Amino acid sequence: MNDKDIKILAIESSCDETAAxxxxxxxxxxxxxxxxxxxxxxxxxxxxxxxxSRKHMENIVNVVDEALKxxxxxxxxxxxxxxxxxxxxxxxxxxxVSFAKTLAWSINKPLIPVNHIEGHICANxxxxxxLEPPFVILVISGGHTYLAICSEYGKYEIVGQTxxxxxxxxxxxxxxxxxxxxxxxPKVDKLSKSGNPDAFDFPIAHIAxxxxxxxYSGVKSAVLNQLNTAKMNGMExxxxxVAASFQKAIIGSTVPKAIALCKEKNINKLAxxxxxxxxxxxxxxxxxxCDKEGIQFCSPSPxxxxxxxxxxxxxAYYKYLNNEFSGLDLNAxxxxxx
Ligand code: KG4
Ligand code: ZN
Numbered sequence: 001m002n003d004k005d006i007k008i009l010a011i012e013s014s015c016d017e018t019a020a021x022x023x024x025x026x027x028x029x030x031x032x033x034x035x036x037x038x039x040x041x042x043x044x045x046x047x048x049x050x051x052x053s054r055k056h057m058e059n060i061v062n063v064v065d066e067a068l069k070x071x072x073x074x075x076x077x078x079x080x081x082x083x084x085x086x087x088x089x090x091x092x093x094x095x096x097v098s099f100a101k102t103l104a105w106s107i108n109k110p111l112i113p114v115n116h117i118e119g120h121i122c123a124n125x126x127x128x129x130x131l132e133p134p135f136v137i138l139v140i141s142g143g144h145t146y147l148a149i150c151s152e153y154g155k156y157e158i159v160g161q162t163x164x165x166x167x168x169x170x171x172x173x174x175x176x177x178x179x180x181x182x183x184x185x186p187k188v189d190k191l192s193k194s195g196n197p198d199a200f201d202f203p204i205a206h207i208a209x210x211x212x213x214x215x216y217s218g219v220k221s222a223v224l225n226q227l228n229t230a231k232m233n234g235m236e237x238x239x240x241x242v243a244a245s246f247q248k249a250i251i252g253s254t255v256p257k258a259i260a261l262c263k264e265k266n267i268n269k270l271a272x273x274x275x276x277x278x279x280x281x282x283x284x285x286x287x288x289x290c291d292k293e294g295i296q297f298c299s300p301s302p303x304x305x306x307x308x309x310x311x312x313x314x315x316a317y318y319k320y321l322n323n324e325f326s327g328l329d330l331n332a333x334x335x336x337x338x
């Protein structure tokens with residue numbers, strides 16, 4: 001570390017993780033503390049916004065404290081405070097935003113607002129130190145599915161998006177239907193390993209006039225219909241086979257589009273981001289498709305794909321370099337787009 005290093009404390013509270021992290025120069029993670037509320041929300045089968053806000057309030061002081069301790073720093077060592085200001089649950093976001101404002105004011109350092117989706121994309125930087133724009137990015141999370149081109153740091157051209165459900169939403173709904181509970185994605189991933197992906201032929205969506213757009217509601221409905229039909233006929237159905245076949249259809253609806261965009265734009269780097277990007281079969285499929293086409297494939301480690309604050313610190317560094325600061329009137333924007 002030297003005097004010129006930019007040390008940013010980042011805070012993330014957009015959904016059900018209270019997280020804080022110290023990141024140096026956008027690429028070097030010094031601490032990464034995540035307090036997950038998953039266990040609490042599991043009892044209700046999904047995230048309860050009011051409970052999420054309350055838990056963020058209870059946890060944020062300790063989480064930030066721990067991130068600083070782990071980094072062996074005090075507030076005065078920092079160059080800026082970054083915070084997710086959207087998209088997400090408004091009450092949850094407001095906890096992080098208010099806390100970050102107070103910290104920035106107290107140390108008289110810049111406040112940097114970060115879009116949560118951009119944060120997911122920037123999760124690639126600390127672990128793929130060679131990754132620089134331009135690259136194609138597949139954002140595949142619980143709330144969003146985008147195919148975009150990152151032309152330079154902080155600039156994204158959205159080329160495709162989902163017409164209906166986000167991929168993670170489809171994973172969560174299918175998981176619930178086969179009795180796996182919340183959060184569904186990791187459980188479907190695990191169960192699929194013991195299933196036959198060719199057992200069921202679930203549909204792969206193609207949208208004729210928009211080749212880079214996605215649709216996941218058809219495959220989700222096909223799975224639900226299959227389960228209902230089996231139930232009505234009193235037939236046993238192998239959940240692992242359903243999970244594996246569903247996952248195969250999601251992969252088939254997603255991977256070829258990402259590869260086609262790289263080829264069409266002549267960009268030989270593909271990165272992925274978001275919670276579903278931690279899916280093991282999807283990662284393998286993307287890696288092997290990229291290998292075949294001579295495309296460099298980048299992904300954050302699974303823990304960096306799901307919500308964390310280090311990704312917010314990585315994104316904030318490039319905003320720091322561009323003086324993209326906010327005043328203390330910063331507000332949470334629940335429907336902020338990329
Ligand atoms: O990115 P994220 O933490 O939240 C948003 O910003 O939306 O993504 C959460 C989503 C959930 O739908 C979860 O089920 C899914 O990511 N997910 C997975 C896996 N791990 C998390 N989906 C498939 N396979 C996984 N291993
Ligand atoms: Zn997220």
